[in-house]
Amino acid sequence: MKVTIHDVAAKAGVSIKTVSRVMNNEPSVKQATIDKVNQAMQELHYQPSAAARNLASTKSYSIGYIYDNPNAYYVIDMQRGLLDACRRHGYELLIHPTNAKSPGIVQEVIDLVQHSRLAGLVLTPPFSEMPEIAEALSSINVDFVRIISGSTPSPKQTNCVLVDDFTAAFKITNHLLELGHSQIAFLCGDDEHSSSGERLAGFKAALTKRGINANPKFIVPGSYSFESGVKGATQLLALPNKPTAIFACNDEIAAGALFSARLQHIEIPQQLSIVGFENSPFSRQTWPPLTTAHQPNSTIAQSAAELLFKHTRPGSHSQTEDQPVFIPELLVRESTAQVSS
Amino acid sequence: MKVTIHDVAAKAGVSIKTVSRVMNNEPSVKQATIDKVNQAMQELHYQPSAAARNLASTKSYSIGYIYDNPNAYYVIDMQRGLLDACRRHGYELLIHPTNAKSPGIVQEVIDLVQHSRLAGLVLTPPFSEMPEIAEALSSINVDFVRIISGSTPSPKQTNCVLVDDFTAAFKITNHLLELGHSQIAFLCGDDEHSSSGERLAGFKAALTKRGINANPKFIVPGSYSFESGVKGATQLLALPNKPTAIFACNDEIAAGALFSARLQHIEIPQQLSIVGFENSPFSRQTWPPLTTAHQPNSTIAQSAAELLFKHTRPGSHSQTEDQPVFIPELLVRESTAQVSS
DNA sequence: TACAAAATGACCAGCGCTGTCATAAAGTTA
DNA sequence: TAACTTTATGACAGCGCTGGTCATTTTGTA
Numbered sequence: 001m002k003v004t005i006h007d008v009a010a011k012a013g014v015s016i017k018t019v020s021r022v023m024n025n026e027p028s029v030k031q032a033t034i035d036k037v038n039q040a041m042q043e044l045h046y047q048p049s050a051a052a053r054n055l056a057s058t059k060s061y062s063i064g065y066i067y068d069n070p071n072a073y074y075v076i077d078m079q080r081g082l083l084d085a086c087r088r089h090g091y092e093l094l095i096h097p098t099n100a101k102s103p104g105i106v107q108e109v110i111d112l113v114q115h116s117r118l119a120g121l122v123l124t125p126p127f128s129e130m131p132e133i134a135e136a137l138s139s140i141n142v143d144f145v146r147i148i149s150g151s152t153p154s155p156k157q158t159n160c161v162l163v164d165d166f167t168a169a170f171k172i173t174n175h176l177l178e179l180g181h182s183q184i185a186f187l188c189g190d191d192e193h194s195s196s197g198e199r200l201a202g203f204k205a206a207l208t209k210r211g212i213n214a215n216p217k218f219i220v221p222g223s224y225s226f227e228s229g230v231k232g233a234t235q236l237l238a239l240p241n242k243p244t245a246i247f248a249c250n251d252e253i254a255a256g257a258l259f260s261a262r263l264q265h266i267e268i269p270q271q272l273s274i275v276g277f278e279n280s281p282f283s284r285q286t287w288p289p290l291t292t293a294h295q296p297n298s299t300i301a302q303s304a305a306e307l308l309f310k311h312t313r314p315g316s317h318s319q320t321e322d323q324p325v326f327i328p329e330l331l332v333r334e335s336t337a338q339v340s341s
Numbered sequence: 342m343k344v345t346i347h348d349v350a351a352k353a354g355v356s357i358k359t360v361s362r363v364m365n366n367e368p369s370v371k372q373a374t375i376d377k378v379n380q381a382m383q384e385l386h387y388q389p390s391a392a393a394r395n396l397a398s399t400k401s402y403s404i405g406y407i408y409d410n411p412n413a414y415y416v417i418d419m420q421r422g423l424l425d426a427c428r429r430h431g432y433e434l435l436i437h438p439t440n441a442k443s444p445g446i447v448q449e450v451i452d453l454v455q456h457s458r459l460a461g462l463v464l465t466p467p468f469s470e471m472p473e474i475a476e477a478l479s480s481i482n483v484d485f486v487r488i489i490s491g492s493t494p495s496p497k498q499t500n501c502v503l504v505d506d507f508t509a510a511f512k513i514t515n516h517l518l519e520l521g522h523s524q525i526a527f528l529c530g531d532d533e534h535s536s537s538g539e540r541l542a543g544f545k546a547a548l549t550k551r552g553i554n555a556n557p558k559f560i561v562p563g564s565y566s567f568e569s570g571v572k573g574a575t576q577l578l579a580l581p582n583k584p585t586a587i588f589a590c591n592d593e594i595a596a597g598a599l600f601s602a603r604l605q606h607i608e609i610p611q612q613l614s615i616v617g618f619e620n621s622p623f624s625r626q627t628w629p630p631l632t633t634a635h636q637p638n639s640t641i642a643q644s645a646a647e648l649l650f651k652h653t654r655p656g657s658h659s660q661t662e663d664q665p666v667f668i669p670e671l672l673v674r675e676s677t678a679q680v681s682s
Numbered sequence: 683t684a685c686a687a688a689a690t691g692a693c694c695a696g697c698g699c700t701g702t703c704a705t706a707a708a709g710t711t712a
Numbered sequence: 713t714a715a716c717t718t719t720a721t722g723a724c725a726g727c728g729c730t731g732g733t734c735a736t737t738t739t740g741t742a
Contacts, residue, residue: 002455004728015691020730028689030739045448047456052728054392055697059730072413072622080438092457095436097421115388116433226626252626259628281413285567285593285623287600345698356722361700369720393698396727400700 003046012040023048023090050092060119062092063308064112066127068100070225071252073280074124074297081301082122089309094118100126106136113142120144120308122301125193128160145304149195153323161304161324165195165277168293168328169202169247172275175291175330176245177210180339181273185218185243187232187253193224196249199277203247218243222253229256237264237272244272244339251276251283254290258335269337279331288334295328344385353381364389391433401458403433404649407450407468409441411566412593414621415465415638422642423463430650435459441467447477454483461485461649463642466534469501486645490536494664502645502665506536506618509634509669510543513588513616516632516671518551521680522586522614526559528573528598530590534565537590540618544588559584563594570597578605578613585613585680592617592624595631599676610678620672629675636669 009016014033021029022037040046053061065082069075079095086093094116098108113121120143127133128146137144143159150162176184186203189196200219207214220235222228229248233256236243248254254276258268266272268288276283276292283290303324310322350357355374362370363378381387395401406423410416420436427434435457439449454462461484468474469487478485484500491503517525527544530537541560548555561576563569570589574597577584589595595617599609607613609629617624617633624631644665651663 002728006728016729017692017731018690021690024730030689033689045452045456047452049396049456049458049728051392051395051458052697053730055390055396055699055727056729056731057697072417076413076416076438079436083436083438092435094433095420095424097417097424115391117390117392226622255626259626262628281567282623282626285596285600287603343698347698357699358701358722358724359720362721365700369718371720374720390698393727394700396697396729397699397701398727 003044005046005048007044008037008040008046011044012036048090050090053090054117060117061090062094062116062118063305064094064096064116064118064121065124066096066098066109066112066121067124068098068126069124071250071278071280073282074278077297078122078124078301081298081303082305084298085302085305085309089305091119091305091309100130106132109133110136110140113137113140118142122304122308123147125149125195129192129194143308145308147300147304149193149198151198151325153325157323159307159322161300161307162326163195163295163300164325164327165198166202166205168277168295168330169199170206171202171330172247172277172291172293173203173206175332176247176273176275176336177206177212179245179273179336181245182210182212182339183215183218183241183243184245184247185220185236186214187229187236187246187248187257188219188221189224189228189249189253191221196224199247199249222249224250224252226252226256226259229253229258230260231256233257233260234263237261237266242272245336246272246274248274248276251278251280251290251292254292254335255282255286258286258290269335270340273336273339275336277328279328283333286335291333291336292331293328294331296326300326344387346387346389348385349378349381349387352385353377395458401460402431403435403457403459404646405435405437405453405457405459405462406465407437407439407453407462408465409439409467410465412591412619412621414623415619418638419463419465419642422639422644423646425639426643426646426650430646432460432650441471447473450474451477451481454478454481459483463645463649464488466490466536470533470535484649486649488641488645490534490539492539492666494666498664500648500663502641502648503667504536504636504641505666505668506539507543507546509618509636509671510540510588511547512543512671513618513632513634514544514547516673517586517588517614517616517677518547518553520586520614520677523551523553523680524556524559524582524584525586525588526561526577526584527555528570528577528587528589528594529560529562530565530569530594532562537565540588540590563590565591565593567593567597567600570594570599571601572597574598574601575604578602578607583613586677587613587615589615589617592619592621592631592633595633595676596623596627599627599631610676611681614677614680616677618669620669624674627676632674632677633672634669635672637667641667 005016005019009019022034050061123146128148145159147161149165151164151166220232222232246257248257257274276290279292279294283292346357346360350360363375464487469489486500488502490506492505492507561573563573587598589598598615617631620633620635624633
């Protein structure tokens with residue numbers, strides 16, 4: 001029926017204590033024994049009972065993922081990555097979608113952690129960028145890993161996985177520049193998300209490097225939504241000197257921009273180039289498909305979980321080395337073209 | 342520190358067993374005792390440990406959601422609904438994305454249930470339509486609720502939540518008919534998903550009622566994907582007598598059809614009406630926005646979870662009454678118009 | 683060959699709770 | 713009031729695992 005540690009021990013011909021030692025990779029176990037036990041575990045499809053471990057141990061075997069993100073594809077990818085890492089390490093994942101702007105959010109997070117005895121938490125924007133959350137978590141002594149926008153590991157931001165939006169945006173902008181565009185506009189995402197700021201900075205840096213100063217009218221504030229893209233692009237395309245290319249802060253905004261351009265009978269990419277960011281399924285299902293930057297969310301999530309597990313385990317508490325950096329890659333599709341003269 | 346059942350028992354002056362009885366509202370406890378215990382729990386801010394309960398009890402306090410669906414919005418909506426229901430009843434939700442076509446899938450599901458001691462499972466297509474899964478689950482005596490396509494409760498399909506695709510498709514088709522279309526094509530979803538068959542049946546029924554027989558060439562097999570929509574529509578629009586309207590089995594297919602039409606410089610909706618199904622965010626972010634059918638996924642999920650909890654609890658095991666039926670509603674947007682003569 | 687070091691097992695308590703069964707209190711009947 | 717039924721409560725084992733303590737066996741090394 002149910003496979004327990006006893007079954008594994010019997011099958012491997014060792015004591016349950018040794019199986020336990022292997023599971024918790026305690027020292028003083030021969031490699032041969034480790035292999036035997038692992039094999040027995042595999043063959044029996046053994047999965048340690050998280051409930052029992054949580055109960056017996058001072059440490060805990062579940063981590064939480066708190067999120068408030070309208071982008072379903074992002075969330076699903078993150079979940080996948082976290083789940084994969086959890087399965088590998090015998091952890092459980094507790095998902096907790098909630099409202100980041102709710103007034104009681106800090107208490108809500110604390111309650112969640114304490115009630116469910118979480119070993120740690122993975123935070124994505126906007127939670128990863130809320131200092132009050134980080135403080136609260138530190139104060140109750142819970143490990144957490146933040147996935148944030150940033151390009152260079154720094155000791156200030158410990159336990160972070162960095163997504164280098166700056167460099168990615170720099171590359172995207174270069175792509176546009178190489179196509180001959182110089183009148184490039186930028187549609188921002190939400191102010192609160194630092195990713196938007198980082199992408200904008202990368203954009204500006206690329207322009208500056210070519211000696212172009214960004215036209216202030218070409219930088220349009222907004223939010224990470226289709227509607228915002230529509231609005232921003234409509235505004236841009238009403239300008240007397242229209243841009244020849246638009247860099248949208250994500251694919252949804254880009255889709256909105258595309259929509260707006262189409263309403264005005266502007267041909268994409270012949271009359272206007274548009275780029276997105278994220279490589280969400282949206283970007284493949286617009287017409288034309290969007291040039292964008294691919295963000296390996298699932299891998300990023302795995303990396304975050306691994307970091308959490310490493311922290312949780314005693315020993316190696318290194319600092320700056322533990323800051324993986326991911327650079328989204330340029331993905332050229334059909335929404336960008338040589339500037340028309 | 343951490344308050345346990347012992348603290349409550351001590352405070353209330355009863356045994357821990359009695360506290361347990363109160364928590365699980367078991368019979369045979371005097372009202373006075375119940376009050377005493379409840380008060381003690383309140384004063385101590387007592388929260389029972391889910392881990393301990395799961396470990397000790399034959400019943401469990403978590404349910405699982407197994408899925409294999411490329412549509413992230415659908416999955417997220419389902420999760421939301423399930424999570425809401427779980428929170429209300431003090432349950433935990435375990436999510437388990439996996440591959441329905443993997444050869445070991447039945448064993449995988451069994452392992453999951455046994456290992457995590459799940460109280461029950463919520464299944465959506467394709468899992469809800471796999472007889473081998475239902476059999477396996479029954480054989481190990483685990484409760485489950487299936488969300489499936491169907492219009493009439495039947496004793497055969499116990500523990501099901503029905504989504505009436507037939508009626509919804511019938512209504513959508515009527516919408517097209519009322520706009521004067523008679524040359525209507527249908528882009529199918531995956532054969533394995535009965536929703537596709539149900540929608541097709543509703544489509545045919547609406548045509549038949551108006552005395553139109555469906556042109557066999559207008560019924561194109563496919564799958565629930567953008568690509569399939571592109572392919573199907575391309576095929577249809579190459580026909581000597583093109584359809585004037587296309588009913589796509591879901592929004593992604595519809596988006597694909599839109600894409601294909603656009604490639605051929607066909608104006609939507611002036612020259613061709615297209616409808617989708619599901620009201621996913623996609624349908625709002627195409628140009629023009631899609632006429633579609635709104636499926637209240639989150640509500641459906643809640644209803645499924647409630648059904649599961651009701652089953653799990655002893656007593657009321659009614660049959661046919663427990664089959665909620667949801668009918669997706671027609672949502673007219675801009676991808677459909679009067680047929681052009 | 684002797685001896686230290688490493689690897690493993692045997693055993694026990696206990697995490698916080700529930701299930702089972704025994705027992706005590708209360709209610710009913712004649 | 714005895715005899716008995718019903719209802720309320722408690723004692724205790726045990727869920728699957730960890731963490732500790734020792735004892736024992738196997739290995740490596742001088």
